[in-house]
Amino acid sequence: MKQNPNYFIAIMAGGVGSRFWPASREHLPKQFLDILGVGKSLIRMTYERFLPLVPAERILVVTNKIYKDLVLEHIPELPESNVLTEPSRNNTGPCVAYTAFRLQAMNPDACFVIAPSDHVILKETDFLNKIETALDYASREEAIITLGIQPTRPDTGYGYIESSGETVEGTLEKVRSFREKPDLNTAKSYIEAGSYYWNAGIFVWSAKTILSSFKTNAPDIYNILSEDLFQYNTDNEQSYIDRVYPKTPSISVDYAILEKARNVFTLPADIGWSDLGTWNALHAFKDKDEYGSVVIGANTMMLNSKDCLIRSDAEKLVVIKDLQSYIVIDEKDVLLIYPKEQEQEIKQLRSNIQNQEFK
Structure with missing residues (x-):
């Protein structure tokens, strides 16, 4: 794959995976386990999945500060400065904003994928092709893109994306709405409608676009984290984040941004995906x-x-x-x-x- 110097990957690895107890623990959560019994942890598999697209120096891992050493143990070739450590667990909203501020400081034209560390994707080539399509569009347009997984059953464990049916460049679909995890009958109706996808929690956007959306739709997060932009990508960044990050509200990026923004698209994907949530x-x-x-x-x-x-x-x-x-x-x-x-x-x-x- 041709590598674009403006493309970055951010892997979210701060969760506890409490539904996988007692294997997943506070001191050694799910993403650092070989849950599948294949000889590799989930975070290692996620990291390697993206290497054909970007080199290690353009892959970031965002995690809780107590897991920094674990991240570097599982991905020893990752530059230590590429591990962003959160001083508090404030959900994915502040996590995404922090990542975007860091990447903007590294490269003003940065476009990035942000993805969980503990999902499984069987069709990795198809997945990377979809990601390239999304990155290409996000680098040209002010678009917020989420991968939409083709549902294979009426599952009540996933959130759903409702497509408007309006297509862009033949592949992307304008999002009409996001739906919470449904009951079984509602999930069946989504499958029958044919216009719904599972929300995989894998997003693509430019740093510029997502920060603009935070400024408009989640100004509290934006204002707190933008108090001193000159601290990002410097030796002072960690002490700055330790001070301001805990002030941010605990909210998912879905609630903070996706359900409010107008420029949201989904890219339908059949990639052999599972979130391995339970x-x-x-x-x-x-x-x-x-x-x-x-x-x-x-x-x-x-x-x-x-x-x-x-x-x-x-x-x-x-x-x-x-x-x-x-x-x-x-x-x-x-x-x-x-x-x-x-x-x-x-x-x-x-x-x-x-x-x-x-x-």
Whole structure:
């Protein structure tokens, strides 16, 4: 792929992944785990996915300050100055704005992709072709672009993008609205309508365009982070961010910008995408045995059991009999055995645990 010096990648890696407890923990969250059992962490896979498009020096990782060393451990070739550390967890709105201010200081003509660190994409060549299309358009027009995933089922776990049907340059579609995670009947109606896409949370824009949108649609975030623009991309940036960033409101970029802006487009994409947001999503994504079970890392003997997800240490023999539709996650200090149909309770279950070392 031809590399454009104005193109950058920003990878968001500050979350905890609490729905993947007990594998994902406060001190070692999901993005730093080999969740798929392929020998690479999710953040490493995300980083490598973008390398055909941009070199390491134009890839940034935005994370919580407590994970900086983990980022550099998993991506040792990344320049240390390319790890942007947030002093507080204020959701994706301030995260995007901070990234845009930094990139604008690095290159006033910067266009960038901002993407989560913990998603899986099977059709990587198709994905990069879509990203190139989006970057090309964003570099020429004041456009806010989000990838729209072709839905394969009426899923209640994703937000949806409603397309207006109006196309631009044959590929981009003007967005009519963003919809919250629906109930099942509503999700079915979206699929039947044929004009809805899953919101993958992968965005493309120029630094100039997105900062202009923050100034208009989220002036509180813009004003706080633009207090002293000369601090960005200097040795003083971290102390400046440590001081001003916690003052920003905690809000997603979807609420802060996308639902208000007029210049939002979606680029439909069939790229073999999964956000791997839950254990059930992982079960759906992975290949299964003849009884519909997924086993990751474990040396397992399954007797009269089906539709399970088992994750354990390969050095341990796990014997399971007469178990149906359960999640079994065996960590060194926590063992979770939970019905698949009730896995939405896991996030709350984790928050109820009193002992911090188990979180």
